[in-house]
Amino acid sequence: MADHPKALFAMDPVFLPQLFPEPxxxxxxxxxxxxxxxxxxxFAAAGALDEVEVIVSGWGSPRLDAGVLERAPKLRAVLHAAGSVKGHIGDAVWERGIAVSSAAGANALPVAEYTLAAILLAGKGIFGLRERFGAERSFTLGHIHPEVGNFGIRVGVIGASAIGRRVMDLLRPFDIEVLLADPYVDAGEAAALGARLVDLDHLVSQANVVxxxxxxxxxxRHLINAERLAAMKDGTVVINxxxxxxxxxxxxxxxxxxxxxxAVLDVTHPEPxxxxxxxFDLPNxxxxxxxxxxxxxxxxRMGLxxxxxxxxxxxxxxxxHRVDPELLGRRA
Incomplete structure (x- = not known):
């Protein structure tokens, strides 16, 4: 393989077969x-890096700093089979013009799918109805629950991140009004994303799902605080x-x-x-x-x-999927 660039895996090896199955x-x-x-x-314990042109990294990757780069003069690309690169890419990487690519877009897809499922189930009142059904162990066939349904509800999306954008894209086929709060997006871009741009305080006061x-x-930190929670309408569902x-x-x-x-919570602080x-025990x-x-x-998918x-x-x-270092300051 003399004509192929020399590459090196850098990650916790437990993830390698999951990220890169045999095909x-x-x-x-x-x-x-x-x-x-x-x-x-x-990298301190790694062998010669002088011929390495490409690093394929992932979760558990050691940090690439100036000292490592001194040992890797031919390095020209880092392909990160995970999300954020902040934790393992030092300033020297950007200063040397090394291309960095990330699979954050691939990781955004299942998060957006989870969010879509949560929105639709929340709008249908599934979580509360599940608790009621479990307690009563019976129901009246044909009974209409007037307080639930997804027709015409407002979903407030906070942040036009890769995940936020994918969520808005997935919401397009539904009869749902989407509000977007993001200080880096203008009204035209929001409209192109299928949303109406509003400020955050308006969003939390008007959305059925945040x-x-x-x-x-x-x-x-604490973007959703006591004041903004208090401003939410009764029955609002918070998804994080x-x-x-x-x-x-x-x-x-x-x-x-x-x-x-x-609330539908996949993340909390502290965690766990x-x-x-x-x-753990609240029915809502x-x-x-x-x-x-x-x-x-x-x-x-991230490996792909x-x-x-x-x-x-x-x-x-x-x-x-090249990472723009100028945008890292306002991204995860």
Whole structure:
């Protein structure tokens, strides 16, 4: 494979077969010279890096800093088969102009699908009706529940992130009005996304479902606070598949204890919650253990995204999922 660029895996090796099952490993090996049995968890302990042109990284990847780059003079691309690159890409990578690509777009898909399912189930009143049915063990056939339904409801999307955009795309076929709050989007772009741009305070006061998709930054901590929770209409459902710190947990618990709001939570702060948290037992809370992102066979989609990037790279084509370092400051 002398004509193929030398590549190296850098990640926790437990993820390698899930990200790159045999068919994908063969495709990757057809365009780069890479050893599936050599997976680096610590660059300090790694062998010679002087011939490596491509690093294929993933969860558990060691950090790429100036010291590592000094040992890898030929490195020209990092293909990250996971989401955010913030934790393992040092400034020296950007300064040297090394191309960095991420499978964040692939990971956005299952999160958006989870969110769509949660929106539709919440609008149908499934969580409350499940509790009632479990308690009463009977129901009247043909009884209409006037307080539920998805026709014409307003869904508020907080953040036009990759996941937020995918959620809005998935909502297009439904008779649902979408509100969007994002300080970096204008009204025209929001309309193109199928949403009406509003400010955050308007969104929380008008939406039937509030779905959080903003990045976890210092300025987004407790974006959903006591005041904004209090401004929500009775019956509003809060969905959080982003990060727990975006929602003030204590304030959310206080509102949920009244029964006025409901919540679908895949993330919390802290994570996991203490055993005594009321969120485990409240009937108006549907909570899952941080599983909205890629799970099981969905990891192979992230591997596929990076295999396709490797094919583009070796063909001299632009990377489709290249990370823009100028935008990292406002992304997860």
């Amino acid at each position: 994908l490993m063969r495709r990757l090996g057809a365009v780069v010279d890479i050893d599936p049995d050599a997976v680096v968890e610590d 779905s959080v998709h903003a990045p976890d930054l210092a300025e987004t 598949t982003a990060r727990g710190r975006l929602v003030d947990t204590d304030a959310l618990v206080a509102e949920l204890l009244t029964g006025r709001l409901s 919650l203490p055993d005594a948290s009321p969120l 809370v549907f909570m899952t253990p941080h599983v909205a992102g890629s799970q099981g066979n969905e990891l192979a 995204f990076m295999v396709e990037e490797a094919e583009r790279l070796t063909a001299g084509l632009p990377l489709l």
